[in-house]
Amino acid sequence: MSTKLDQLSAQLKLALSGLVTQLTVALNEVTIECNADDYLAVCNKLRDHGELKFEQLIDLCGVDYSQYAIEDYADVQWAGKRYAVVLHLLSISLNQRVRLRVFAQDDDFPVLPTLVDVWPVANWFEREAFDLYGLMFENHPDLRRLLTDYGFVGHPFRKDFPMIGNVEMRYDPEQQRVIYQPVSIEMRNNVPRIIRDEGMHK
Structure with a gap:
């Protein structure tokens, strides 16, 4: 670990x-929970x-950890909470980042x-996380x-x-308007026939 990351970890x-439950350093990045x-x-x-001065929120996104396999252990499934929000922060004045x-x-x-x-730019990031993951953000001024589309069902x-x-x-064309209806696409096998045939001969 570099001296700069050591200093940032110590300062965090x-x-x-008492507020951070976990701090990890990987790939030259500090992640806290x-x-x-x-x-x-x-x-x-x-x-x-x-000593931190993370004045800029670069990104905020949702994550769904269901069906998530632990790295290096494909057969070990995630046992923690399902939904998380991940923030990427930048300190312009101190030239440092944290997740x-x-x-x-x-x-x-x-x-x-x-x-x-805290960071007004979070507005649209949180709306995106709400739209795509169904994450709710309490006291958001315009959570939609x-x-x-407005009539979209689910996340x-x-x-x-x-x-x-x-x-x-x-x-x-008969009703002369846009309508919603249940999906009519038939399920199909997307695996190319060559791969399917090769798999059968093994």
């Missing part, structure tokens, strides 16, 4: 004492602490506080779909979302 532990209850406090300290991961406590209705008051980045979707949209 000192500034966020915290509990959902401490999420806002940790983010405020990351932004405001004099923060926090898990929503309820897998059936995942909720975390909004970060719009961002990428999918397409969840691991249990069907690949062909639930409904399809098309223009009906």
Whole structure:
């Protein structure tokens, strides 16, 4: 580990004492985790602490850990919480980066506080995570779909979302309007015949 990463790790532990549940360094990046209850406090300290100064939120995304296999152990399945939010933060003044991961406590209705008051750019990032993963952000000023259609059913980045979707949209010339109907695509085998045939002869 480089001296700079050593210093950042030490400063994170000192500034966020008792709030960080895990700190790891891999591929020259520092990743920290915290509990959902401490999420806002940790983010405020990351932004405001004099030795951290993470004034810029680069990215915020949702993650669905269902059906997630532990690295190097393909047969070992994830046993933790299902949904997480991952933030990438940049300190322009100190030229350092950190990643923060926090898990929503309820897998059936995942909720975390909004970060719009901490970093206003979180607005659309959180809308995207809501749209694609169904993650709710408490006190968000305008939490509505961002990428999918207003009548879209479900959240397409969840691991249990069907690949062909639930409904399809098309223009009906008889009704002269756009209509929604159940998906009519027939399931098909997408494995090329050559691979299927080779597999049969083994």
